[in-house]
Amino acid sequence: MIEYNYPLFRPPAEANNIIIRVTYGCSYNNCSFCSMYKTKSFEVRVIEDVFKDIDTLANSYPDARRVFLADGDALTLDTEYLLKLLSYLKQAFIKLGRISLYASAQNILNKSSQELKHLRENGLNLIYYGVETGSDIVLKKITKGVTQNEIIESLNKASDAGLKISATIILGMGGTKYSNEHISQSALVINSTRVNYLATLQLGLEEDSKENFYKHFSDFEMPTDAQLLQEQKKFLELLNPTNKIIFRSNHASNALHLAGNLPKDKSRLVEELDLALEIGQDAFVPNKFRGF
Numbered sequence: 001m002i003e004y005n006y007p008l009f010r011p012p013a014e015a016n017n018i019i020i021r022v023t024y025g026c027s028y029n030n031c032s033f034c035s036m037y038k039t040k041s042f043e044v045r046v047i048e049d050v051f052k053d054i055d056t057l058a059n060s061y062p063d064a065r066r067v068f069l070a071d072g073d074a075l076t077l078d079t080e081y082l083l084k085l086l087s088y089l090k091q092a093f094i095k096l097g098r099i100s101l102y103a104s105a106q107n108i109l110n111k112s113s114q115e116l117k118h119l120r121e122n123g124l125n126l127i128y129y130g131v132e133t134g135s136d137i138v139l140k141k142i143t144k145g146v147t148q149n150e151i152i153e154s155l156n157k158a159s160d161a162g163l164k165i166s167a168t169i170i171l172g173m174g175g176t177k178y179s180n181e182h183i184s185q186s187a188l189v190i191n192s193t194r195v196n197y198l199a200t201l202q203l204g205l206e207e208d209s210k211e212n213f214y215k216h217f218s219d220f221e222m223p224t225d226a227q228l229l230q231e232q233k234k235f236l237e238l239l240n241p242t243n244k245i246i247f248r249s250n251h252a253s254n255a256l257h258l259a260g261n262l263p264k265d266k267s268r269l270v271e272e273l274d275l276a277l278e279i280g281q282d283a284f285v286p287n288k289f290r291g292f
Helices: 047-060 079-092 105-109 112-122 136-141 149-162 177-190 205-218 225-238 266-279
Strands: 018-021 066-069 097-103 124-132 162-169 198-201 245-247 258-262
Touching: 047 079, 047 112, 079 112, 079 124, 079 162, 105 149, 112 124, 124 136, 124 149, 136 177, 149 162, 149 177, 162 177, 162 225, 198 225, 225 266, 258 266
Parallel strands: 018 066, 066 097, 097 124, 124 162, 162 198, 198 245
Antiparallel strands: 245 258
């Protein structure tokens, strides 16, 4: 059996798929709101050890069709390492149809366009990308380490290479003070790129991240559920994507679960938000059923 190094995180969509650990932790690990990898240092696993895990998992799940490469941002790995890994995965799982991983603006921009295309041609299909916010003001306050222009540039660079993108925006990330700035600039990012999947989560702060978060974002005030749904409504209203986007707001953190395709279902989604806001708290997911 595989001995995973915990904590282990993966996107909700990868819950039933093969998870291969290629790194420990996150290569950046400085976002003030995130506590996911604060208990571990970043480390690249020896590729021969990864191959052993692949052999074990392939023996147990020979018909697996999807693999997720963990931890925090596996795209930071050298392209040569990733190409060897992709080749080994294709040999081990003969029915493999999708390989995905977390990625950041930093490690996309650190690779050439040719490297990204080569990775796509060799089996990397999908990247999970935490935009969080498109606001330069808020990006600085949450110590994200990138600018709006770098986010747009990296997303378009990935799209041009043929990679599919699942992007995430976090409602409430600007607090009450920067709510309009956060939402308008986040919509601008999505409208300026070609993401394939888009999700909205609600901000949640773990106890071990609050001190660092408020140190950098001293004027932060957490919005109410109603204010967060107003943010989501405005965000959807401002979205005018140039391509079809599969939209979901069904993470455990969300006060209201939504699903649809953009731009086709935009009006319906806004109507559902209006109805929930009119009903009030009784229409929201109870707090005891939420998590982050």
